[in-house]
Amino acid sequence: MDGATARKTISEVNLMDYEEFIKVFGNVIEHCLLCAAAVWRYRPFKSVKHLYEEICTFVDQLPGSGREGILRSHPDLAGRVAMQGQLTAESTREQRTAGMADLTPQERDHLLQMNKRYREKFGFPFVICARLNRKDVILESLEVRLDNPAEVELEKGIAEVKKICQLRLSDLLESEAVNCRL
Template sequence: MPSTQIPLKKVNKMTYEEFIRCFGNVVEHCSLCAAAVWRERPFHDVQHIASSFGDFIDRLPTSGKEGILRLHPDLAGRLAQSGQLTSESTREQRSAGLDKMSEEERQRMSVLNKRYKDKFGFPFVICARENKKDAILKGLEERLENSQLTEAITGANEVKKICRLRILDLVNSDSQSTQSSL
């Protein structure tokens, strides 16, 4: 999380390149989402930014939702273990306690992640900041029973939660609304 949040007024004045640099990873490794949302400026408030990203994700066909899911790392997977996650993912997985798993929990997570990815073709995605490791393991096990379509939609909804929290980290939600200047 940046040490200082960006005022909404500054977000609305960002060039395309600045916007991509700032918001290009609110959807993990998918600056395409930020590229599409940039044109929605001016944003009225931080929720408007988040809903613009969410609306873009909702409009994607199932294959597009699956594509976004494929950009996410496995939870507590090899990238996490080798310190190669984005700073956002590292912080999120740490908040859920995934960095403090026992060897047994890590092996269970690994087996479930593999089964999930083999079945659906994309990694299991859940908003780690809204869950702890036990709930994540339980959710992973339960969601293995879902259909392909259900998981694509469920996973995309989890991406939207992650995205919203990342936007709240970046943008000062107390900054004045642009409503009065529109």
């Protein structure tokens, strides 16, 4: 979110037409306009928590292939998209906060190799809420999670997506806490 952009109240969100809602919330789940489109119909939202829970419910009700698709919409951490400067503004800020822009050449090479192994094993990229972690924890988590079975990794990845969503909603909406289902 641009620092000059005022955070919205839940009342303002409830007055949004479909197009404005999609424009504002279309990336709370990375590159997933469909999620915002699906939850718009649940207006009026009683609270930020209600909006967040509707998003989580939509994600939870997707079949496994749909949840995998949500994970595939995320970029690799410090991967090709980041190196080409093509991340969304949100992902750029989140990865920078975690120190992904400050990797040593050795750390970057190691991360790229681990990302490749992870993607080959699971069919989607490693997803972790970068804003809640630092690069050393991210690298360690990637190595540990490579040993998980696919169904466990799908659930872990989706749990991380929900954390990212929660933080992105907090960036967009007025101060009401979004302490839900983490």
